[in-house]
Amino acid sequence: MRENRLPRIPDSAGCSTSRLQQLKLIAASRVSAARTTSRQQVTDIVRVTVDDEVDTRTFRAIVDDVAPDKLR
Template sequence: MRNDPARVRQLHLIAAARAAAVRPTTEQQVSDIVRVTTDDEVDTRTFRAIVADISADVLR
């Protein structure tokens, strides 16, 4: 099921952990990490929201 809230939350946490470990320096790098993590399991809007949220945390 696409965009199951529990699955989206799980993917978000996994992507955030990966980004924290890698310490990306650009939003494109965060986007790449999220893309690999979500593997087309979320729609574009959800994907962008996850990228924006993680970028706000790791690119400070």
Template sequence: MPYNRSATAVLDPAARVRQLHLVAAARVAAARASTPQQVADIVRVTVDDEVDTHTFAAIVTDCSAGLPRR
């Protein structure tokens, strides 16, 4: 069955980025990622070339905020 995006995501690219950000954050939390590399890997799979490099880095930084500092 093909993936069907909502009409909102198609009309508003910012809404799609917010949705991807929330999904990535939920996956990071569920996986209990403990390193920035694990977070980056999860985000990379989640966004799957739908965002630019700067947006990807911002999502990784935000999702890494709860990790312990070394």
């Protein structure tokens, strides 16, 4: 079976801005659809979405960006 994943992006020094934006939008959609009630749920969804494609700082930034206002 063929994998449906996009190619892995390099660390933030060479990150594709469009790929980061794509990951952020996907994560935001998933968080919204799941109607998360805790920050841990948001973190778990983002972790599955980015799948080790970004560094820790970028991961945290995505979690902060996609977390609903009530969970920030």
